[in-house]
Amino acid sequence: MYTQALNAGAAERETPFVEDAGAAARFQARIDAEERIEPNDWMPAAYRKTLTRQISQHAHSEIVGMLPEGNWITRAPSLRRKAALLAKVQDECGHGLYLYAAAETLGTSREEMVDALLEGRAKYSSIFNYPTLTWADIGAIGWLVDGAAIMNQIPLCRCSYGPYARAMIRVCKEESFHQRQGYEIMLTLCRGTPEQKAMAQDALNRWWWPCLMMFGPPDSQSQHSDQSTKWKIKRFSNDELRQKFVDATVPQGHYLGLTFPDPDLRFNEETGHWEFGEIDWDEFRQVLAGNGPCNRERLAARRKAHEDGAWVRDAAAAYAEKRRARTEMKVAA
Numbered sequence: 001m002y003t004q005a006l007n008a009g010a011a012e013r014e015t016p017f018v019e020d021a022g023a024a025a026r027f028q029a030r031i032d033a034e035e036r037i038e039p040n041d042w043m044p045a046a047y048r049k050t051l052t053r054q055i056s057q058h059a060h061s062e063i064v065g066m067l068p069e070g071n072w073i074t075r076a077p078s079l080r081r082k083a084a085l086l087a088k089v090q091d092e093c094g095h096g097l098y099l100y101a102a103a104e105t106l107g108t109s110r111e112e113m114v115d116a117l118l119e120g121r122a123k124y125s126s127i128f129n130y131p132t133l134t135w136a137d138i139g140a141i142g143w144l145v146d147g148a149a150i151m152n153q154i155p156l157c158r159c160s161y162g163p164y165a166r167a168m169i170r171v172c173k174e175e176s177f178h179q180r181q182g183y184e185i186m187l188t189l190c191r192g193t194p195e196q197k198a199m200a201q202d203a204l205n206r207w208w209w210p211c212l213m214m215f216g217p218p219d220s221q222s223q224h225s226d227q228s229t230k231w232k233i234k235r236f237s238n239d240e241l242r243q244k245f246v247d248a249t250v251p252q253g254h255y256l257g258l259t260f261p262d263p264d265l266r267f268n269e270e271t272g273h274w275e276f277g278e279i280d281w282d283e284f285r286q287v288l289a290g291n292g293p294c295n296r297e298r299l300a301a302r303r304k305a306h307e308d309g310a311w312v313r314d315a316a317a318a319y320a321e322k323r324r325a326r327t328e329m330k331v332a333a
Helices: 002-014 021-032 045-064 066-070 079-104 110-118 135-158 162-190 194-213 225-230 238-256 281-291 295-308 310-332
Strands: 266-268 273-275
Touching (some): 045 079, 066 079, 066 135, 079 162, 110 295, 135 162, 135 194, 194 281, 238 273
């Protein structure tokens, strides 16, 4: 089934055609009826393109996201912390593989997607271009970054594209564990020495605003939101998800005894929401453009890993060819 979908997607990209208006209307009717779209189903080329872009960027983010935390595996303060962090980084790798597999069902090979990342043609989440300076950063990433990811990803479990929605169910379960692990690290630091609590506060100060940027630009500046919402790829807008995250996270921070780095943060009794200050969208655009603190470092690390792993890919290809040849010989005999 996967090969058929891949070949069908490749043929669709290579063969110019005009989409049938009736087919498009029937497709939208299925979306409106909350039916799942599967790889062999007809879909508009723009739907396929949008999903390929979103799922592949999601996969890239999981893989690149291993780097800031992997940097702390050998420096974690105890064997328990090392084992938990190692398991988490392993989970992130698995998430990337689920998502690459889901994206491949749309007709783009994993090799094409990885090449786009390594050549700088594909994006990944801006949050992973910030450095992890202290152990408290690992707690902040789990609490804040994974918390924001969960807020983004839970609605994706109801995405209209079946392979993506199914992959997200397992991803969200594991991300929930990661978020709790990060919060537990922050809680331990905040209940420790004054120096440890200061380290936790410093991590919050540095990660808070980049985490709010994770949800993407304001709705007024979002290029894909309206169509993605119509196709039920997205269920909530960027601003709605950002507000949900702030409302959930601020009370958690206050329980820790921490202060958020936002003088405009206040609770609105009338709306029941936490209001927050203006986000520095210039910083967001600079990071996306490749000018963040760690953009070059992250891509350099991925390119090196890709080059170092070439022998593994070659060996796997040789083994697959050997098995194919043996199968053909048996059939011929």
